[in-house]
Amino acid sequence: MTPAVRVQDLDVTLDGTHVLRGVDLAASKGEWVNIIGPNGAGKTTLLRALLGLVAFDGEIVIDGLSDRRRSARARKVAYVPQTPVIPPGMLVADYVLLGRTPHRGVFAAETANDRRIAAEVLVRLDLGGFGERTVQSLSGGERQRAVMGRALAQQADVLLLDEPTTALDLGHQQDVLELVDALRRERGLTVIATLHDLTLAARYGDRIAILARGRVAETGPPAEVLTVQNIAEHFGANVRIVDDPEGPVIVPTAAASAQNGDQP
Amino acid sequence: MSDPQHSGGPGTVLQASGLRPRSLMAGLAAAAVAVVAGLTIGPVDIAAHRVALQLLDGLPGLTIDSGLSDAHAAIVEQIRLPRVVLGLLVGATLSVSGATYQGAFRNPLADPYLLGIAAGAGLGATIAITSNLGDGAGVFDAVPLAAFAGALISVTVSYVAGHLGGRSTASLILAGIAVASFLTACQTYVLQANSDAFRQIFAWILGRIATSGWSEPALMLPYFVVTVVVVLRYRRALDVLAVGDEEAAALGLEPRRIRLIVVLAASLGAAAAVSVSGLIGFVGIIVPHTVRLAFGSSNRLVLPLSILFGGAFMVLADLAARTALSPAELPIGVVTAFLGAPFFVLVLRTSRREIW
Numbered sequence: 001m002t003p004a005v006r007v008q009d010l011d012v013t014l015d016g017t018h019v020l021r022g023v024d025l026a027a028s029k030g031e032w033v034n035i036i037g038p039n040g041a042g043k044t045t046l047l048r049a050l051l052g053l054v055a056f057d058g059e060i061v062i063d064g065l066s067d068r069r070r071s072a073r074a075r076k077v078a079y080v081p082q083t084p085v086i087p088p089g090m091l092v093a094d095y096v097l098l099g100r101t102p103h104r105g106v107f108a109a110e111t112a113n114d115r116r117i118a119a120e121v122l123v124r125l126d127l128g129g130f131g132e133r134t135v136q137s138l139s140g141g142e143r144q145r146a147v148m149g150r151a152l153a154q155q156a157d158v159l160l161l162d163e164p165t166t167a168l169d170l171g172h173q174q175d176v177l178e179l180v181d182a183l184r185r186e187r188g189l190t191v192i193a194t195l196h197d198l199t200l201a202a203r204y205g206d207r208i209a210i211l212a213r214g215r216v217a218e219t220g221p222p223a224e225v226l227t228v229q230n231i232a233e234h235f236g237a238n239v240r241i242v243d244d245p246e247g248p249v250i251v252p253t254a255a256a257s258a259q260n261g262d263q264p
Numbered sequence: 265m266s267d268p269q270h271s272g273g274p275g276t277v278l279q280a281s282g283l284r285p286r287s288l289m290a291g292l293a294a295a296a297v298a299v300v301a302g303l304t305i306g307p308v309d310i311a312a313h314r315v316a317l318q319l320l321d322g323l324p325g326l327t328i329d330s331g332l333s334d335a336h337a338a339i340v341e342q343i344r345l346p347r348v349v350l351g352l353l354v355g356a357t358l359s360v361s362g363a364t365y366q367g368a369f370r371n372p373l374a375d376p377y378l379l380g381i382a383a384g385a386g387l388g389a390t391i392a393i394t395s396n397l398g399d400g401a402g403v404f405d406a407v408p409l410a411a412f413a414g415a416l417i418s419v420t421v422s423y424v425a426g427h428l429g430g431r432s433t434a435s436l437i438l439a440g441i442a443v444a445s446f447l448t449a450c451q452t453y454v455l456q457a458n459s460d461a462f463r464q465i466f467a468w469i470l471g472r473i474a475t476s477g478w479s480e481p482a483l484m485l486p487y488f489v490v491t492v493v494v495v496l497r498y499r500r501a502l503d504v505l506a507v508g509d510e511e512a513a514a515l516g517l518e519p520r521r522i523r524l525i526v527v528l529a530a531s532l533g534a535a536a537a538v539s540v541s542g543l544i545g546f547v548g549i550i551v552p553h554t555v556r557l558a559f560g561s562s563n564r565l566v567l568p569l570s571i572l573f574g575g576a577f578m579v580l581a582d583l584a585a586r587t588a589l590s591p592a593e594l595p596i597g598v599v600t601a602f603l604g605a606p607f608f609v610l611v612l613r614t615s616r617r618e619i620w
Contacts, residue, residue, distance in 0.1 A: 051514045074516030081514075087506035088372075089561030094281050098504055102516035106501050110280050119278035131278055154515075 002064060004029040004190040005050070005158055010058035012045055019045045021214045023058070027207075029157070032184060032191040034205035036198060038235050041211045043194040044082070047160045050192070051079055063157055074102035078151035082162040084143075086135050092146050093131035096121055099153030114153075121152045125179070141172040148176070152183065159184075161193035165200065173197075177204045202226055202247040210234050222247050281562035283569070291572030295352065298576035302348040302583055307590060308339060315340055346475040348579055353484045354473060354537045355547060355578020357491055359570040361530035361537075362548020363555075364495050367502040367563050368523045368530075369423070372611060373437050375548030376534040380418040380443030382545070385538035387451045388414025390465055394458040408483065411539035415531045418443050471544040471597030473582040480540045491533030495567060498526050502563040544578075544597045546604020551577050553611050 003026040010023040019042045027033045035043050049056045052073040059066060062076045078099070087095070099121075100114040110118075122128050125145045130138065135146055144164070151159060161180065165173035181204060184191050195201040201208055202222035209219040212234040218225045226248045231239050242249040303315045310332065317330035318340050330337065358376060365374035365381075376382045388410035391397075397406035422443045426436030451469075455462055475481065501522050504512045509519040537544075551574040555566050578596075581603070585596040 048510075053510065053513050070513060070518065071516035074514060077514075079511070079514040081511060085506075085508035085511060087370075087561075089556060090503075090506060091281055091560075091562075093278050094503065094562060097278070097280050098507065098515060101504050106517060106522070107497055109282075109500070115278045115280065122278065 003027060003061075004031070004063055005192065006059070006061045007046075007050070008059040008061075010046070010049060010056055010060065012042070012049055012054055012056045014045065014054065019214055020049065020056075023211075023214070023216055025209055025216060025219070027158075027190050027192055029190055030184065030188045031206050032181070032193070032204060033207045033209060034201040035192065035194045035209050035211050036196075036201050037211035037217075042214045043211055044162055046211065047079070047162050047192070047194065050158075050160060051077055071102050071105075074154065074156070076156050077158045077160060078154040078156040080147055080151050080159070080161045080164055082164075082166055084147045086143065088134075088136060090135055091131065092122070092127060092133055092135055092138070092149075093118065095135050095146055096127075096131075096149040096153050099150040099155075102154060117155065118149075118153050121149045124152070124183075125149045140167060141175060144168060144172065144176055145179070148179065157188070158190045158192065161191065163194055163196060165195065165197065173200065180204070198226060198231070198250040199248070202250070226250060280564075281560050282564045284565075287559045287565060287569060288572075291569045291576075294576040295572050295579075298579035298583075299348055299352070302351065302579045303340060303344050305583060305587065306339075306344065308336065310336055310340060319345070342477065343475075346478050346481055347473055347582065349481045350475050350484060350540065351473045351579040351582045352575035353481060353488045354541045354544070355551075355581075356571040356575040357484070357488050357533040357537045358544060358547040359551035359574025359577070360492060360495055360567055361534040363552035363563070363566050363570040364502070364526050364530040365548070366552060367505065367566075368526050369436060370506065370508070371436050372553070373549065373608075374440075375546070376415075376530075376538070377543070377545040377548065378437055378444070379422045379440040380447060381415045381422075381531060381534050382538050382543050383444040383447040383451070384414035384416075384418025385411035385535040386414070386469065386543055387447045387454070388412070388535070389468075389539045390451050390454050393465060394454055394461050405483065408487065408536045408539040412532055412535035414447070415535035415538070416528070418447060419527060419531050468542040469597075470595030471542040471600070472593075473541055473578065473585075473596055484536055484540050487533050487536030491529050492571060494529035495526055498522060499563045499567045502526065502567075506563075542595075542597065544600055546600045546608065547574060547578060547581075549611060550600070550604050550607050553607070 005027040007023055007025040010020055012020040023046060035046060037043055045054060048054045050060060052068055052070055065072060065076055067073065096118045097110055097114060100110055100118065104110055104114060122131055125148060127142065127145055127149060130142065135143060138146060164176050168176060177200060180191060183189055205222060207220060208222050208225040210217045210225060210230060217234055218230055226241060228239060228241055231237055231250065238253045240251045240253050242251055300312050304310050304312050314330045314332050317328050318332050318337055320326055321328040321330055322341060332340065362375035365376070365379060366372055389407050392407045392410035397410065422436065422440040425439035425443065429435035429439060455465055501517060504515055504517055505519055505522060512519045552566055552570045555569045555573055559565050559569060581599045582596050585594040585599045588594055
């Protein structure tokens with residue numbers, strides 16, 4: 001089976017700094033891959049390269065398409081940024097309709113089909129009655145769903161999530177990730193997400209890739225990648241792994257400070 | 265999954281924000297009221313219906329007796345009408361330019377005046393006038409072209425300097441103020457060095473909607489058309505730019521290219537407006553923000569309505585300027601500053617809240 005996303009030998013240099021070096025990554029259709037790694041490892045840059053927002057060397061093929069033109073890319077890949085810009089005064093309906101931009105072109109108006117898709121997305125995300133409200137007036141969780149709605153309206157097969165849970169409390173974190181999982185199953189979406197919370201990454205991902213110092217250090221199923229040794233090596237953290245039926249649970253241990261000196 | 269037809273939302277089919285007939289009618293009505301007021305009110309009051317008949321009489325193939333004396337007919341056709349038309353064009357252009365800058369820079373306080381664009385255009389025009397490069401007539405006269413060059417230089421410098429100081433609302437405006445001060449100082453220097461042109465240019469600095477027949481409206485018209493056509497074409501793209509460059513690019517657009525095009529178009533119009541009517545401040549802020557408050561924030565309605573309400577606003581401001589101290593005339597820049605400065609403070613307050 002051809003993978004939905006294939007990244008090969010990806011190099012990105014930003015302002016003279018070699019941020020990504022020889023990154024290889026693949027995700028098959030319908031798969032959920034979580035990218036974890038310490039701060040500054042290049043996680044967001046990897047997502048931005050997938051979106052075609054930064055210049056890169058190497059190859060990125062999405063759904064058989066290696067076209068670097070933005071509009072073509074935007075029909076294949078939708079993006080939920082870590083801190084979305086919420087435009088003042090913009091209505092939720094207009095905001096979700098922005099997701100139709102790559103389909104309608106710069107100058108054209110939305111078609112009835114665009115509006116039908118956006119309406120359907122709003123209902124699916126329990127925002128049915130919110131179309132005439134401004135995005136700003138929504139609560140944190142509702143806002144996150146509106147951003148998700150814009151991405152869904154894009155009808156792209158690949159969904160990129162950059163720390164989708166950062167600003168949310170535990171309940172809303174679960175809501176968002178459950179929603180992504182449900183949508184993935186309904187629509188066969190391929191999900192690539194960066195996550196800080198390793199336990200959540202283990203629970204919601206089919207596979208995990210550890211990105212460290214601009215390279216993919218480890219990749220595989222959560223139970224294989226999230227080992228005490230890997231976490232110590234790449235995060236400089238001392239943890240205990242508790243096996244749970246739903247996946248490994250990562251528990252930080254108090255001895256961290258004593259052993260930290262050994263970590264690179 | 266529930267049926268979208270029964271989503272419970274207001275209306276069952278999702279509608280995008282746009283120009284509704286009701287708001288379009290409001291804009292047209294405002295412009296019509298302003299035109300009627302501008303044509304009928306003045307040192308000589310002329311009845312509206314006679315003005316209407318006189319204008320119909322002017323149409324090719326129509327001969328109507330309006331009942332106006334020749335002198336009154338001349339006041340309507342040769343003095344007031346060109347002035348009203350110029351007011352419409354200048355007001356519409358400055359307003360739509362302001363709305364465009366606000367959208368392109370995602371900055372509620374951006375306008376031709378505060379970004380230093382007007383000052384740049386002013387310096388360009390002053391240099392052209394003092395060096396006798398043009399006589400202010402004709403579309404390709406040196407004065408508007410020099411003003412355009414000055415406008416482009418100043419908007420570029422403001423934008424780059426504002427970026428160096430961070431990307432906040434404040435840094436762009438501070439940079440604009442610095443650029444405007446510098447250019448105004450340059451202009452003063454040029455003026456002092458050419459004191460014979462002082463009176464002419466000083467009157468122009470304060471702003472005026474004065475016409476000598478149809479030459480000013482004729483000069484302004486093509487610039488107005490180009491600006492409006494380009495900017496309106498990009499109204500939907502400007503709505504996408506509202507989510508920032510990164511997200512707009514992820515939605516498939518080229519934000520920098522779009523910004524470059526609309527800023528060029530807005531600057532072209534603003535420069536032409538400055539070259540025919542001097543430095544008229546705050547219009548580019550007052551009108552778009554009032555439209556946003558009244559009708560909504562989408563550029564699909566803010567841009568076209570700014571044209572209509574901007575034209576109306578300028579004609580009425582000009583009416584106030586020429587009647588408040590009649591028979592003396594106030595510079596129109598004084599009128600707009602009277603209204604605009606308090607409004608500016610209001611925008612500063614509300615910009616932290618919802619409308620922008």
